[in-house]
Amino acid sequence: MKKIILLLTPLVILAAVYGCSKDHDAPTYSTYNQLKGPSEVAAAYNPAEDVVDISWSMTDMSGVVDFVLSVSDSSIFDEGDVRMFSTNVPNLTGPFSTTYDVSVYVGQDVENVVRYFTVSAVFKNETFNYFTGPRSDIVSAVIRPTTTE
Amino acid sequence: MNTRRYVTIAGLSILLLISSAFPALAQDEEEFMRAAAVSKRDAIVLSALFPGLGQMTQGHKVKGISMFIGEAASLILFINAHENYNTKQKIYDRDMDIFDSLAGTTKTKISSYQKTAEDARRLYNDLQDQNDELDNLHTLRNTALIVAAGVYAYNLFDAIFISEDVTQSQRAENRIKVQSVMIDRNPGIMLSKRF
Numbered sequence: 001m002k003k004i005i006l007l008l009t010p011l012v013i014l015a016a017v018y019g020c021s022k023d024h025d026a027p028t029y030s031t032y033n034q035l036k037g038p039s040e041v042a043a044a045y046n047p048a049e050d051v052v053d054i055s056w057s058m059t060d061m062s063g064v065v066d067f068v069l070s071v072s073d074s075s076i077f078d079e080g081d082v083r084m085f086s087t088n089v090p091n092l093t094g095p096f097s098t099t100y101d102v103s104v105y106v107g108q109d110v111e112n113v114v115r116y117f118t119v120s121a122v123f124k125n126e127t128f129n130y131f132t133g134p135r136s137d138i139v140s141a142v143i144r145p146t147t148t149e
Numbered sequence: 150m151n152t153r154r155y156v157t158i159a160g161l162s163i164l165l166l167i168s169s170a171f172p173a174l175a176q177d178e179e180e181f182m183r184a185a186a187v188s189k190r191d192a193i194v195l196s197a198l199f200p201g202l203g204q205m206t207q208g209h210k211v212k213g214i215s216m217f218i219g220e221a222a223s224l225i226l227f228i229n230a231h232e233n234y235n236t237k238q239k240i241y242d243r244d245m246d247i248f249d250s251l252a253g254t255t256k257t258k259i260s261s262y263q264k265t266a267e268d269a270r271r272l273y274n275d276l277q278d279q280n281d282e283l284d285n286l287h288t289l290r291n292t293a294l295i296v297a298a299g300v301y302a303y304n305l306f307d308a309i310f311i312s313e314d315v316t317q318s319q320r321a322e323n324r325i326k327v328q329s330v331m332i333d334r335n336p337g338i339m340l341s342k343r344f
Contacts, residue, residue, distance in 0.1 A: 009305055010302075020287075020294055022287050026277070027273055027276040029273050031252055032269045032270075032273075127253060128252045128253055129252070129253040131252050131265075132266065133266050135267070
């Protein structure tokens with residue numbers, strides 16, 4: 001009796017500990033780390049056409065099928081009203097540029113407002129299916145600036 | 150007047166009955182304690198069923214209650230942490246699936262607006278927090294399990310090797326004892342038995 005209990009006790013304890021083994025792994029970000037964002041982004045208000053011209057470059061175009069323009073009305077980008085636009089660039093050889101129609105998206109009579117712009121590449125390959133990659137640096141443009149003398 | 154007399158007699162009778170019942174009650178309790186003391190073999194079986202039970206029936210109340218409470222608290226903590234772990238792991242697995250499939254499931258181009266690197270980063274940070282929480286719960290449940298196992302093992306060891314057999318010690322006490330004594334400055338032998 002004593003021997004049976006002494007023999008079984010460690011076995012039961014080991015089985016219980018084994019049954020509670022850790023069965024979750026830490027997440028890894030390696031899949032998304034390989035993605036690159038556009039660089040040399042520039043935004044300038046064009047008063048003649050009442051648009052903001054945005055241009056950028058992209059060094060590594062592997063897997064890139066399009067670009068997404070994100071616009072915010074806050075300097076803390078994600079805290080503002082963020083809108084995303086597919087740029088539908090005509091060719092993927094560059095240089096890349098698009099326009100932001102002020103009269104449509106900002107309003108007719110609005111003056112001296114700032115909008116913040118960033119561009120991301122859209123990837124399509126074996127790993128990604130129309131996945132929007134990391135953002136470029138955020139640039140700003142003053143829309144319809146009032147001239148001061 | 151007669152009524153008062155009857156009430157006094159009845160009250161005194163009740164007091165007499167109660168006072169005579171006290172020694173009988175005390176005797177019953179002692180009898181109960183003797184009857185409750187089980188053999189060492191049964192105490193080991195009881196200890197194997199749940200820590201502390203064997204010790205309590207052997208008369209080691211403080212030790213038995215301590216083991217009982219220690220084991221019960223460890224098991225409650227373990228079960229709680231284990232259930233929490235399982236629940237949180239289901240949520241973690243679900244979010245992990247979303248995170249892993251974020252890159253490649255959406256068929257349409259428009260939906261890619263909801264599948265961005267920022268979303269992936271946000272979900273990744275959330276998953277890391279969840280992973281830390283799961284690690285803590287895993288440590289807690291394993292610690293509680295090891296403590297419960299330790300109390301259980303010590304309880305068995307104590308029941309088998311340390312705690313003395315009360316029934317045997319009672320039997321030893323009830324045996325006829327032979328003692329050397331001095332009676333009127335003369336050496337003698339005294340036989341004694343406890344009833």
